[in-house]
Structure formats: structure tokens, C-alpha cells
Amino acid sequence: MSLWFVESASSGHKLEWKIRREVYSTQSAFQHIRVVETEQFGMALILDGIMQTTMGDEFIYHEMLAFVPLLSHPAPKRVLIIGGGDGGLSREVLKVPGVEHVVMVEIDPIVVDVAKRYFPHHTESLNDPRLHIVFEDGAAFLKSQAHTPEKFDVILVDSTDPEGDGPGQFLYTSAFHADVKNALNPGGIYVQHTGAPFYNPEVLGMVTEDVGKKFPLCQTYWATVPTYPGGIFTFTAGSLGPDLSQPIRALPCETQWYTPDIHRLAFALPPYLQNLIRTE
Numbered sequence: 001m002s003l004w005f006v007e008s009a010s011s012g013h014k015l016e017w018k019i020r021r022e023v024y025s026t027q028s029a030f031q032h033i034r035v036v037e038t039e040q041f042g043m044a045l046i047l048d049g050i051m052q053t054t055m056g057d058e059f060i061y062h063e064m065l066a067f068v069p070l071l072s073h074p075a076p077k078r079v080l081i082i083g084g085g086d087g088g089l090s091r092e093v094l095k096v097p098g099v100e101h102v103v104m105v106e107i108d109p110i111v112v113d114v115a116k117r118y119f120p121h122h123t124e125s126l127n128d129p130r131l132h133i134v135f136e137d138g139a140a141f142l143k144s145q146a147h148t149p150e151k152f153d154v155i156l157v158d159s160t161d162p163e164g165d166g167p168g169q170f171l172y173t174s175a176f177h178a179d180v181k182n183a184l185n186p187g188g189i190y191v192q193h194t195g196a197p198f199y200n201p202e203v204l205g206m207v208t209e210d211v212g213k214k215f216p217l218c219q220t221y222w223a224t225v226p227t228y229p230g231g232i233f234t235f236t237a238g239s240l241g242p243d244l245s246q247p248i249r250a251l252p253c254e255t256q257w258y259t260p261d262i263h264r265l266a267f268a269l270p271p272y273l274q275n276l277i278r279t280e
């Protein structure tokens with residue numbers, strides 16, 4: 001008999017994945033954590049019933065979240081990742097020349113343990129001496145940093161979605177965006193994913209409205225990620241200086257998705273997406 005994982009992308013839509021086996025399942029203090037081996041994309045991490053990352057297409061999300069901001073910034077030395085416990089984002093960030101210090105603030109230590117066990121490709125950089133892992137709520141971490149002089153050049157939020165009552169909800173508030181801005185060096189950049197617009201259009205509107213008020217520049221870009229509902233996935237940036245739509249530095253390593261052309265094209269928004277954005 002076939003096994004299937006069923007994800008509810010919205011109240012009116014379900015996605016089904018044929019799975020070879022369930023590898024791991026537990027309830028942590030923060031969320032339900034599950035690892036399955038899918039027939040289509042290999043190992044996959046599921047948090048609170050939502051597919052987070054799969055071996056088959058993780059490179060798209062991680063490369064686009066890391067390289068678009070980091071290659072638009074003239075000299076990103078200090079990078080903060082909020083969430084990111086599967087390790088895929090820090091792996092890409094650490095490939096960027098000049099990055100000296102990366103802090104990853106992940107709320108759930110079990111996600112990191114599980115990733116180390118079942119996602120060796122994601123976690124291959126977790127022992128890099130430039131990476132410092134802090135187990136704490138990202139919103140609380142930023143509050144506690146309010147008066148520290150060490151700021152960040154780039155802040156990336158690689159969290160679960162804001163919907164529901166999971167820990168990701170604390171990273172989509174106006175207070176959080178204010179703390180992010182305060183934690184950036186002059187000319188700094190922050191990027192957060194703004195979800196799958198066909199199923200959660202309100203996330204893009206909510207984030208752009210707030211970030212557009214707080215940052216001199218608010219920009220949205222997108223990528224196609226087969227794993228996420230509808231295939232189209234959006235990212236929104238708040239910038240204190242750089243225009244993210246133009247890469248200004250090159251990457252001296254191979255990629256599977258990112259190129260300078262893809263970077264520029266990601267900012268070409270169909271009117272459908274433009275209409276969801278609420279900046280003035």
C-alpha cells in the first residue's frame with residue numbers, strides 16, 4: 001500500500017506527496033517535527049504539517065535567499081540568520097567572499113539535531129568556525145541586542161510561516177521589523193520570505209506595507225520553488241542603502257539556480273504580484 005503525506009496549502013487545496021517511509025517524528029517544545037523520504041525529492045523536513053525543505057529543490061530557496069542580498073551589498077562581513085535550523089541557508093551564506101561572522105538564531109535545537117542526522121548536504125557548513133549558533137527566539141534575541149554596538153550588514157529571516165500559532169508568527173510583526181532595522185549597520189539589508197502568493201497573498205501585503213514604512217527601500221523578488229504551493233515563492237527586502245535588484249559582486253563558486261541574470265530577473269514582477277504589494 002502506498003504512503004502519502006498530505007499538506008493543506010489552504011482550506012480549499014491539498015498537496016499530496018508519495019513517501020517511501022517516515023524516518024522521524026516528534027513533538028518538540030515548539031512544533032511537530034517530521035522527516036519523510038519522498039519519492040519525488042528525497043528527504044524532506046515537515047514542521048507542523050508544512051513542507052519546509054526537500055533534497056530535490058532546496059538549492060533554489062537557499063541560493064536566492066542568500067545570494068541576492070549578499071551580492072547586492074558592497075561588503076557583507078557580519079550576517080544574522082533567524083531560523084535556518086536545517087543549515088541550508090548558512091551553507092550558502094558562508095560561500096560568499098568576505099563573510100567573516102555568521103550568527104544563526106534558531107528557536108528549536110531539535111531541528112538542528114534532526115538536520116545533522118538526516119540532511120548531511122544541508123548541514124555541511126554547521127561546523128564552520130565563522131558560524132555561531134544561538135538557540136533562542138529570534139524576536140527575543142533582537143530585542144536583547146537593542147543596545148549592543150555590534151550590528152549586522154545583512155539579516156536573513158529563514159523561518160516557518162506566520163500563519164497559525166507556530167513560532168514563525170513572532171517574526172512578521174511591526175515590532176520585529178523595527179528591531180531588525182535597529183540591528184543593521186548603515187547600508188544594511190534584511191530579507192524575509194513572504195510566502196506563496198497564490199495561497200497566502202496577505203503575507204506579501206502585510207510585510208511590504210510595514211517594511212515600506214520603516215525602510216528607505218522595500219523590494220520584493222520571487223523564484224519558482226516546486227515544493228511550495230503554487231510554485232511561486234516571494235521574498236521581501238528592507239534596505240538601508242543598496243538597490244537589491246542589481247548584483248554588484250560575483251560569486252566565485254558553482255550554483256544550481258542563482259546567476260546574475262536570474263538575480264536581475266527575479267525583480268521583474270508580474271502585475272499580479274505588484275497588486276499584492278502595499279508600499280506606496
Ligand code: SAM
Pocket residue numbers: 030047051052053061082083084085086087105106107108111136137138139158159160161166167168169170171193
Ligand atoms: N525554508 C523553509 C520554508 O520557508 O518553508 C523554512 C526553513 S525551517 C529551517 C525554519 C526554521 O525557523 C525552523 O527550524 C524553526 O524552528 C525556525 N523558527 C521559527 N520561528 C522562529 C523564531 N521565532 N525564532 C527563531 N527560529 C524560528
